[in-house]
Amino acid sequence: MHMQIDYSLYLVTDRRMTGNRSLIEIIEESIAGGVTIVQLREKHASTREFFDLAVAVREILKPHRIPLIINDRLDVALACGAEGVHVGQSDMQCRIVRRIVDRKMIVGVSVSTVEEALAAEADGADYLGVSPVFNTPTKTDTPEATGLQGLQKIRQTVNIPIVGIGGIHSANAAQVVSCGADGIAVVSAIMASSEPRGAARSLRAAIDSGRFAPEYRSQT
């Protein structure tokens, strides 16, 4: 088994949003603001570029004991010594990933329905990315948004940790958490912010307030 993972504030990177800033600097700032887990998401990099970047990101996460998750690519995750890999419904299936790696590797799976959630849990997923909770311009090739109600249904169905992703920012993060999510995963709320440390801090405050706001649960 791997160490206990804190999924509460999950940063998913996107270099299209970094402008002239360095990805490493944004990640470091976001950690100072309270990010607990980082996914390197590179949809256009060459394999070599992806690997080199993964090694560099891993170096900065290590002293903070923050797990690195690699999007889509189990080969890159294994090669750079990342703690985990995240796969979606059109990526390598979780049960096939599990044939290759043991329980030490964190495997996350994107789901948007109760059926997908149950299948991923049975296949050995460590956590689920409920995706997308809200529509988002960051990723448009998605199934219909689950909304808070869909997220809640999935929460009531599976026993593994779940994070909400898609259109989440400091004004709605508390609701997502109060619906039972173990955390929120964000791209633009941190990556597109001119102040990633402050953005992460605001998200952290919202997450913490959501944990103490069970009243949302009965409303959704």
Ligand SMILES: Cc1ncc(COP(=O)(O)OP(=O)(O)O)c(N)n1
């Ligand atoms: C935490 C988290 N949840 C969902 C996703 C989406 O994964 P996927 O559906 O495979 O889409 P891409 O990110 O690969 O475009 C995610 N990356 N992370």
Ligand SMILES: Cc1ncsc1CCOP(=O)(O)O
């Ligand atoms: C990677 C991903 N998977 C589902 S929605 C999404 C993008 C989320 O981006 P944002 O946090 O900017 O809405």
Ligand SMILES: [Mg+2]
């Ligand atoms: Mg994917």
